[in-house]
Amino acid sequence: MSFKFEVLHADKNTPARVGKVITPHGEIDTPVFIPVGTKGAVKTLTPEELRVMGAQLILGNTYHLYLRPGHKVVKEAGGLHRFMHWDGPIITDSGGYQIFSLSPTLKVTDEGVKFRSIFDGSIHFLSPERVMEIQHALGADIIMVLDQCTPYPAEFDYIREAVLRTLNWAERCKKNHENPKQALFGIIQGGIHPSLRRLSAEKTLEIDFPGYGIGGFSVGEPHDLMFEVLEPTLSFIPFDKPRYLMGVGNPSSLLESIGLGIDMFDCALPTRVARNGAVFTTGGENKSPECQIYQGF
DSSP states (O other): OOOEEEEEEEOSSSSOEEEEEEETTEEEEESEEEOEETTSSOTTOOHHHHHHHTOOOEEEOHHHHHHTTOHHHHHHTTOHHHHHTOOSOEEEOOSHHHHHHHOSSEEEETTEEEEEOTTTOOEEEEOHHHHHHHHHHHTOSEEEOOOOOOOSSOOHHHHHHHHHHHHHHHHHHHHTOOOTTSEEEEEEOOTTOHHHHHHHHHHHHHHOOSSEEEOSOSSSOOHHHHHHHHHHHHTTSOTTSOEEEETOOOHHHHHHHHHHTOOEEEOSHHHHHHHTTOEEETTEEEOOTTOOOOOOO
16 A cells, blocks of 8 residues: 555553554654645755754645646656655645635635635636646645635634535545545544534545544634644544644644644744744743754743
């Protein structure tokens, strides 16, 4: 099999666990944090430096790579691994989050999303089928279904509609998934509403994916509320499937989520914090530009 996940050790007192993900480009020890390489590179870091730092898996941003340089260019360059000069595992998101967060003028229908490019204002349309075509061309080891990420706060009926639309898109993504060497993950949405999270989780599991992303968190909701909703949501995901909390990256949230049984994380926060001359320490965030020693969490 091209993709495999196994739990190597489960904590006796909490849902926390240690596991291993096997992909065509190498193995990944979990829990794992995924550095974000938005446009095919993690900002300010070379692939060699990422290796030295212990990075196992890098995320490529489908939205940005589709707009520039274009998925066809990446494919002609030999795929995302050669394009990034990274021979380890790669994951690509579907672009759904960026569409909703970066484009002020968009139109969402059951068919897909019409939006303007943040680069030149040109109009584009992404459907589940198109997103699969793009991610097949990029060639990442793990790819994601197209989902509709809702903001906080949002009306219950609006979030429910987004959940149902994401389920429809997930079915269409799976139907158009052609490359057995790429593992397609489903995404659970539902905002801060436990009933919608349960609906999303149960129906997404019925479609059946090798792994599950949990989206729609870290979009402005209170920290405690996120965990209040996250914990019961995780109870619906099978023990033997990897759980990927999308877009969460501050140290305290990572540790709390690991304690709940999360296996994978991604976020641009760590590199953004570093580029702005700050580090996380045991005493909190240190914004002194003279501080050069990373003291841990």
